[in-house]
Amino acid sequence: MFWMFYLARGRGRLALAGPGLLGLVLAADDAVGFLPKGATADKWILVAFLLTSGLITAGIGIYLNRGPGSLAVDPTTGREYFDTSARHSFYRVPLQYWGYLYCLIALLAVMVP
Numbered sequence: 001m002f003w004m005f006y007l008a009r010g011r012g013r014l015a016l017a018g019p020g021l022l023g024l025v026l027a028a029d030d031a032v033g034f035l036p037k038g039a040t041a042d043k044w045i046l047v048a049f050l051l052t053s054g055l056i057t058a059g060i061g062i063y064l065n066r067g068p069g070s071l072a073v074d075p076t077t078g079r080e081y082f083d084t085s086a087r088h089s090f091y092r093v094p095l096q097y098w099g100y101l102y103c104l105i106a107l108l109a110v111m112v113p
Helices: 002-007 012-032 039-064 095-111
Strands: 070-073 080-083
Touching (some): 012 039, 012 095, 039 095
Antiparallel strands (some): 070 080
């Protein structure tokens, strides 16, 4: 799983934070049993976590990718250039779109019986 971080630009690895938190909570639930049980409850817990992590990831992505870029100085030549590489993406997909994808998956999970 560590190799995935090399495919992220900026803080794009935050796209894994929401589903990672979901996995930790569900793993802790197997050991402790604090979430309700049943097929319907499991579905709604999954939807709630995906929707929450999607909204948080989209919000962070919009906040981090709000600017067009900045002026930077090339250390080898000393010339100024317009740097747009400070975009935050994961697998070349901007961070806010990962949040939208999580919300879409939550919506699909609600629609599927």
